[in-house]
Amino acid sequence: MAFDPASRYYPVESAEITVAGPGGEQRTIAYKRRRVIPSYEGQPAMVEHRVSEGERLDNLTARYTGDPAQFWMLCDANEVLRPSELEAVGRVIRIMMARRQG
Numbered sequence: 228m229a230f231d232p233a234s235r236y237y238p239v240e241s242a243e244i245t246v247a248g249p250g251g252e253q254r255t256i257a258y259k260r261r262r263v264i265p266s267y268e269g270q271p272a273m274v275e276h277r278v279s280e281g282e283r284l285d286n287l288t289a290r291y292t293g294d295p296a297q298f299w300m301l302c303d304a305n306e307v308l309r310p311s312e313l314e315a316v317g318r319v320i321r322i323m324m325a326r327r328q329g
Contacts, residue, residue, distance in 0.1 A: 242258055243258070270323065305320055
């Protein structure tokens with residue numbers, strides 16, 4: 228499995244499992260192991276941003292990290308699974324220093 232180096236799944240270990248298919252034939256399924264979200268507890272935010280009407284997460288991420296594809300870092304730091312949760316008007320988003328898994 229190939230993931231872009233900027234992907235949240237890039238550093239996660241790949242694995243394979245062999246299973247029996249519907250006709251009894253063996254097939255191998257490749258997958259990524261579980262991704263553990265790093266803890267930001269007790270770490271100060273670099274900045275906090277209050278979301279205004281019309282702001283999008285990709286634009287905010289580009290502003291603070293220089294890369295709109297890194298939106299998942301903001302999701303991790305704010306303990307949300309759905310990026311859209313961070314686009315609610317009035318929501319305060321914690322912008323943390325970049326962290327990498329692995």
